[in-house]
Amino acid sequence: RTLRIGLIPGDGIGREVIPAGRRILESLPSSLNLKFNFVDLEAGYDTFKKTGTALPDKTVETLKKECDGALFGAVSSPSTKVAGYSSPIVALRKKLDLYANVRPVKTTLGNSNGNPIDLVIVRENTEDLYVKEEKTYEGPDGKVAEAIKRISERASSRISTIAGEIALRRQKIRSAAPTSTRDQPMVTITHKSNVLSQTDGLFRETARKALAADKFSSVLVEEQIVDSMVYKLFRQPEYYDVIVAPNLYGDILSDGAAALVGSLGLVPSANVGDNFAIGEPCHGSAPDIEGQNIANPIATLRSVALMLEFLGEEAAAAKIYAAVDGNLDAAKFLSPDMGGKASTTEVLDDVLKRL
């Protein structure tokens, strides 16, 4: 099978980690019978400055017509408001209807200072405040701005269903691993329906309904109000399995969870639709370390694996995960964010050796 992969480095360290992602795909063992064609695509703040748009139509069209999946690096935001600029990744998620943002957070043997954490945040990726419908008007005491938070039954239902499916899939993988201590898949629904009874209330009810389907009968379903979820996430992260949340809470929770494993440089994500997946490291464009070859490539390498999983290539994904875990457990080639001294290239080379 040949997969066509769009490469969108974006800004800053995106330009250093996305090439690492390409390298690992090219280095997969030939026994997997997987080939890749790559197409370089543009998006980001630099693209905006050059062309007047942060997400050229050509990028969207090429992804839609010619690609099976893509890798997205990171983009810089302007430090003050710039007319016409708007985040390309938020737009891309909507244009390709990549409705699930899947963010696994996991400690490895060598990278845990307590109970092992192995959870995944499944974030709704198309609506909530991210519809970006805003307006500003003059009130009696100065300016007033309003934004719409939109929650639909359809989006809440499909994100909850995919969360349930991910819980089942994780359970299947776990049951093959004799060391696992979790015996039941679990989904925790996050919301703030004690204040937002209609919007978050709809999310909660719909999630409950979706997860009550027969196929999820083995899944334990719980819920947490978002503020209390953050508290619990930090007090007993090892308790959680799959956390499903509306867009904004999912955004916040996944950065919080990343802090638990020591570095955003470790945490991958995939933007997933029915027939497409974009792997995207959770970190930003980090202009402060740009161009120094010290960015941690792990988040991108894991995002490559995650993308492959959602494109149905689980064996290839497993190879990458194992190689990355091997690198972290050996702890010989770690990047500076992990307390090590290895460069981006050295970390990458060590992972490639373990493939």
Added chain:
Amino acid sequence: RTLRIGLIPGDGIGREVIPAGRRILESLPSSLNLKFNFVDLEAGYDTFKKTGTALPDKTVETLKKECDGALFGAVSSPSTKVAGYSSPIVALRKKLDLYANVRPVKTTLGNSNGNPIDLVIVRENTEDLYVKEEKTYEGPDGKVAEAIKRISERASSRISTIAGEIALRRQKIRSAAPTSTRDQPMVTITHKSNVLSQTDGLFRETARKALAADKFSSVLVEEQIVDSMVYKLFRQPEYYDVIVAPNLYGDILSDGAAALVGSLGLVPSANVGDNFAIGEPCHGSAPDIEGQNIANPIATLRSVALMLEFLGEEAAAAKIYAAVDGNLDAAKFLSPDMGGKASTTEVLDDVLKRL
């Protein structure tokens, strides 16, 4: 001076901790020349079940006409949607225009396993998604619900000004303490203007403007996107001083910060307006431990002190803080959430002895 204080225990353990708050006020040394009159007031889910409203008019009227300040315990939320029920504390904040929710989070000598944390979250308390303007309609694919997130220049400006004032006041207290390592007051503005350019953009700009006032010239002003703020809060909490945030982010951040000091049972808050303050522990009504006399009263005792501070009684507040810190540092009478075995009453008695 005689202060009239409304007591609103609410539900669950609110009924155990608010009496502790009353006791500490009654036990303040007479040298302070402070007297208190108390008035018992109702609110909460039990009140709703009894009377059909969670916040009786009488409670609001009495607070407005007869009280200088109040203590609020906690309220339970119904576990499924109940028509007509709506959170009384959210309503109270708006009805009394208590526009700032001040939440200090601090380790003591005996309660820190790393660098000392001493920060305060200043949360806007009247608008954002908490305006609770929601509607639901039938879309082509099922129900759709929308909520308004409203951010005004006026509310953003006054919350930022109070945040700056708190930073200056903290600096004054610190400069009297020879152990302090922070040499400059700092305010960190939290927002998500990379997605919400108008609403959070207005918050950010207005905060910048308010904090650029001459009187804040000694204050360092920084900003963090909310997701990254949560990450940083967990990676280097000791770095932060005052964090100012719109309502919902402030809600989430303060629970996150509470996790850092080990228990929500330690974290106080005050709902502050121009001439009124309500002390409120950050924890909930905890129905699971209700009636067992094991709730941690510390969050309430500190909320009493915080209320007194904002009513201009700093000397009395300082007495309470010192007594609470003494109890925590001695670590002889700690409640179960802190790993101890002491009852609510035993913790309270130990603090009272140290007054």
